[in-house]
Every structure is written in structure tokens, then in C-alpha cells.
Amino acid sequence: MSRAVALLAAVLVLAGVAGCGDDGAEPGVPKGALLVLDFLPNAVHTGIYTAAAEGLYEDEGVDLKVQPPGESTDAPKLLAAGKVEFAILDIHDLGLARQQGLDLVGVASIVQSPLAAVIARSDRGIASPKDLEGRTVGVTGLPSDEAVVDSELRADGGDPKAVKRVTIGFNAVSSLAAGKVDAATAFWNAEGVALREQGVPIRIFKVGDFGAPDYPELILTTSRKTLERDPDLVRAVVAATQQGYEAVVEDPEAGLDALLAADKSLDRAEQQAQLDVLLPDLEPAPLETGVLGPWAEWDTELGILKRENGEELDIDEAFAFDLQQ
Numbered sequence: 036m037s038r039a040v041a042l043l044a045a046v047l048v049l050a051g052v053a054g055c056g057d058d059g060a061e062p063g064v065p066k067g068a069l070l071v072l073d074f075l076p077n078a079v080h081t082g083i084y085t086a087a088a089e090g091l092y093e094d095e096g097v098d099l100k101v102q103p104p105g106e107s108t109d110a111p112k113l114l115a116a117g118k119v120e121f122a123i124l125d126i127h128d129l130g131l132a133r134q135q136g137l138d139l140v141g142v143a144s145i146v147q148s149p150l151a152a153v154i155a156r157s158d159r160g161i162a163s164p165k166d167l168e169g170r171t172v173g174v175t176g177l178p179s180d181e182a183v184v185d186s187e188l189r190a191d192g193g194d195p196k197a198v199k200r201v202t203i204g205f206n207a208v209s210s211l212a213a214g215k216v217d218a219a220t221a222f223w224n225a226e227g228v229a230l231r232e233q234g235v236p237i238r239i240f241k242v243g244d245f246g247a248p249d250y251p252e253l254i255l256t257t258s259r260k261t262l263e264r265d266p267d268l269v270r271a272v273v274a275a276t277q278q279g280y281e282a283v284v285e286d287p288e289a290g291l292d293a294l295l296a297a298d299k300s301l302d303r304a305e306q307q308a309q310l311d312v313l314l315p316d317l318e319p320a321p322l323e324t325g326v327l328g329p330w331a332e333w334d335t336e337l338g339i340l341k342r343e344n345g346e347e348l349d350i351d352e353a354f355a356f357d358l359q360q
Contacts, residue, residue, distance in 0.1 A: 065098035068120040078309035081290035086279025088293035095271035138259040141354040144251030155218035165193035173203035173219035180220040182337035190246030250330035
């Protein structure tokens, strides 16, 4: 499941923004760079805002500006065109962008496990994904949603074709709360938390527990051009971002403070609840072929990615494995 289309719900506009990198920067002056988030600021981004608040990017010689997405933001195209230096992408969107001919490279993982899930109302006799046979499941309309439903039903011994799917867009919370659907595809760290905060009786079936390999959901991404032109900049941003997430794991309250200071519209209790469930998956981990290979195979088998020349996505081209500490 992807956050890319959800960017259309964002408020800030980033169309036509110029890249901030400056190869001609004077010695000792931090290099400017722009990072576009995958979605509006939330608990998953605490490491980035912590690194900024604690001056970790500046310590690495980078003046990094963090920009939420806007209504017209297409982060993969902005990266490929050199309009921005970095973006947080859903891993499936990175794979799709590469198959569309955009030479983008994942350089670090942001969250270490899949965030996609099927969330079912527990008051309707649904104890496992197999019980969704004959039930109504809301999906956003994205191919990755279909893959999540298919994966979970198959893994639990059910028939994906027996599920009644209805397109609800990004309205899983309201649709489940109102009882319009029996279940819906959503993110366990966001919609799952929101539904429980509202007191809606639910069961969460994480795709990582039903058929999907344990892949990193969100990826810090740059373009091949940026990586080859200024590898020191990329290494610096990766290092500072990694340090920021390490700081959050060590002191979650400080991480939450940094997030809320950056976006005062956020509700502390809601973000605290999200951070609490995310913490085990925020500790930085290196990109590994042993993890990303099975992810590419799963994405291809489920139809998210296409098979090119009989092979899955070339992960050695799609990811840089030597940048994280």
C-alpha cells in the first residue's frame, strides 16, 4: 500500500521548487539540500525532525530543509529532475518509479517493517484473514492494497476471490467506525491507532504476519545523479538521519518534542500513541540484499511490480548498500 496518492490530501504546494544543493559552496559552509516527506509530518518522521532540531545535519555539513508534500507533489519526478535532493518514498513507489524509467536509489531505511495491514471490526466475528471470505473489505484503489488482501487471504488458507472489495479511498477510519465495511486496508501505525483511540472494536492483521516478507516500508531516496555527483552529501544526510532515529529510540519524548515543535498543529496524544507502536521498528538497520530480494519477489508475485526480461526488480541498482553505518 502506498502513501504517494495520499499526497493529494496534503495542504502545502511544492510544484516547481528549485533544488537547494550547491556544488560551488565555500569550504566550511553547509551544503543546502531539500528533503520531501512522503506524507504530512507524523510520528514516523521523528528521527528526521530530531536530527534537524539537534543540529545533526549541520554537524555533517548539510543545511537540510524538510518539506511536507503538497497537492501537486510528485516526489519521484522531482528527484529525477534534480528539483530536490532527497525524498522519503514508500518502498513500492521506489520500485514502481524505477520501472517507469526514473533512476532513483534507496539509500537508507526509515521504518524497518511493513506498515500495511487489513483492519477488521472484531465485533463481526472476524478472527483471522480467512474469515474475510464473503465479507466487504474497503480498499483505496491502489494495486498494493489488492496485493495486501490477496497475500493475507492466501497465507491464512482463504480464497482472495471470495472477498467483496469496495473502493473507499483513504477513508478507512470513518468507514470502519461507521460500520460501512467489515474490514479495510490501512496502516497499523496510523489508522489502527486512530481507530483504537476512538474506541472502535478492531483486529489488526499486519501483512508482515500474513505472507509478506519483513521489508522496510519507507526509504530515504535520492537520484543516481545526486549520488554520483555528490556522494559526500548523500553520506552526510544518511548519517545524520540515522543518528536522529537512534536519538529517538534512546529518548522518545525528546523526539516527540522535536516533531511537535516543527508542526504545532499535531495532537501530542495522537502522535505519542503512534510513536509508542512504531518505536520497535524505528531503530536504524542497514539495507540488506537478504531482505530486499524477498521483498522484490513478493511485490512481483502479487502484481505490484512487473517482471522485466523474466526477472524481478534489480535491487543492486535500486539500492545503495554501502552508505549506512
